[in-house]
Amino acid sequence: MVGGQVLQFTLLLLLFSVSESDIIPSQIQLNIKQAQSPAAALDLLPLLAPSPLMPFTNLTLPHLSGKCPLNFSNAESILATTAIDCWSSLAPYLANVVCCPQLDAAIKILIGQSSLSSETLAVGLPHANDCLSDIAQILQARGSNNDLLNICSIYPSELTQSSCPMVRVSDIENTLSNVPTILESCERIDPVKECRHKVCQMAITDAAVEIASTNYSMPDMVGAEPLSPVRVAMIDDCRKIVLRWLASRLDPADGNKVLRGISSCKINKVCPLVFPDLKIVTKECGDKISNETTCCDAMEKYIARLQVQSFVTNLQAFNCAYSLAANLRKANVSHNVYNICGVKLKDFSLQVGSQDSGCLFPSLPFDVTYDQSSGIGFKCDLNDDVPAPWPSSYAYSPAPSSNISASDLPALPKAASDQSGELNS
Template sequence: MSELADPPVTELFDPIEISPAVIPHYPNPGEPLPPMYPSFPTRYEPVLTGNCLVNFSLISNLMDKTASDCSQPFAALVGNVICCPQLSSLLHIFQGFYSINSNKLVLQDAVANYCLTDIISILASRGANSTIPTLCSVKSSNLTGGSCPVKDVVAFEKAVNTSKLLEACGTVDPLKECCRPVCQPAIMDAALQISGRQLTINENKNIAGDFNPIDSLNDCKGVVYSYLSRKLPSDVANTAFRILSACKVNKVCPLSFKQPTTVIEACRNIAAPSPSCCSSLNMYIAGIQKQMLITNKQAIICATVFGSILRKGGIMANVYELCDVDLKDFSIQAGCLLRSLPTDMIFDNVTGFSFTCDLSDNIAAPWPSSSSVSSASLCAPEMALPAVTTSQTLKNPGACD
């Protein structure tokens, strides 16, 4: 049902940049589309390595949630917002869960490889896509702490104000955290403390900007997540980690835009609705719709990014308005925008898989004021989503309207 390109390299447990999915092309768009999931997943008993000595049944509910969120063939279509953030959270929680009765916060290299293999095998046996490690760019080394110098509880608690950390991340407000973060800076501060970079940054703030994705700071963030997983109930930790993922997911557009040469040629000099321009624009956007489901906030960013590309190519007129391009046109099947808050796939034995869409009815895509993509925050009042929205749960959403 889907085809994946080579996945990009991402930071530790930061699976928001995934390979775009390509869904089948249906030659007769006027006809009803077949369900994306016409059959129910078959559960089977997984074959485990026997070298990851942990009682997986104790986190069975979390494994079920992850398997559902990463189900075949939905994983690629919802990976950016649903599957990869949930897989990331599962691995964080497993890392803390594995060594709960020891002083360690990480797994040894050899054990980590076995455990990740077992985790993926269990998820696949419950209907998940077995390619999710590649889709979400996760490796067994993510469970080992990498180059972080602090990997045990005693050293961690000596270096970090753990009461402050737990207070900040024990209850994460989904409506406030992304705009007025509390948990995120607490995690970063703890990672800085155990990475040994705090002194360096205080001495020379000029080097505090970009860190390499493989350096100790990112490895130490994984250790911080592991500590939180040991101290918080798994459902509380999972909710917190998913909210943190949503904050970052909604800051960027995950879609890939090829150079819109034909659109620029057809629309460069128009000032009124033009059939050739709108036809070219709609054809290009139809290609975008084959990639993945995105959130309402991502749609705003994607529309701005694409509009900036068009302006840079010389199109000054608001072709979104002239050609009736809406926000929902940037998501798959041009009908479903996922909510910006963390969302899960839902499965039952009668209706199959479903997910909740936040349908923005005829809300025009925002046309940028310049060709440069600004870093305007969606937290600003003027960037808030329009109030007129309709929430609707789609069952087997192969044919979104």
């Protein structure tokens, strides 16, 4: 299934070539190369490409404020990775699966590593804007999207103490009852096992509750049921502080893997797509389907509106399929239109390559790559055509999340299984 705008994005990828040598079993590596003639490319680039594709070799000097207390040299390699993950024209489409999780990790690592000299795990509000501006400038100079902070909804509060009562490293380490246990639980994680058993996440949450409980104006912080919104917000703010502290105790590369692994658990639990009004489908597919051709035409047009939004992981696609099925059933579409119309999981993601096939990203975190000769590349999980799941009854269980096992969903791509660690990059 493909619509006009989806084809435009496909043309963008084809314009900068897909190398046959990069195709491997169950995956396809897409490489976007610099156009031979930039002037000619300006006339050929489709509407979904807001700017010419610029090589990373043409780095510019960032204009820094000089007011940010963070030490950017401590996380130089992480910032380089972030710039590629949030690369110019592709950033809006990579936002939820690669770019924004990496940007969030980079900010936490920056603050954590800077605390080695500053002894504090937060930036004061007066300088938070300066630091965000500097981070954006550094990333833009390396080729990232110039509207990155808006794309990822990053605000100054993401760098501050917010409502957490403690930010000094020494205070935190004196407060936490079992620092070695936290480090042992989180210094190296298997993303699949972590999403299932939440060992590191529970250790972080316990530490956040412990720190938040030092706010003696809320003596019933621990064990209060139910927690008030203020208390929940404070624990969440302290959780961010704990993650920054963890980033200070780990090598930046190891910290990045841990933070990305933890974020993948959250990412894969939800569908990031926005579903338009269903009238186009319910009119042709509701009640008894009188004409399967017109019903499937309506489904194709509807799915095409989803395909222009974002790349999704295979588990996100599963959740998107379940969510759309739930909405269709509530709108009196009782027949399995996925089966009737041949809807696949990869139909819920952006379409790529000459085969017009949806690019499902692996559920495990990985980075976009850059090579000076072949350009920007990323892997698509296309190892099989997995049918989109249709609930067997109206009262079906919620969509599976990232803590499922491969045996629970045998039809899912292999990147969702315990054996997929090799796909990490």
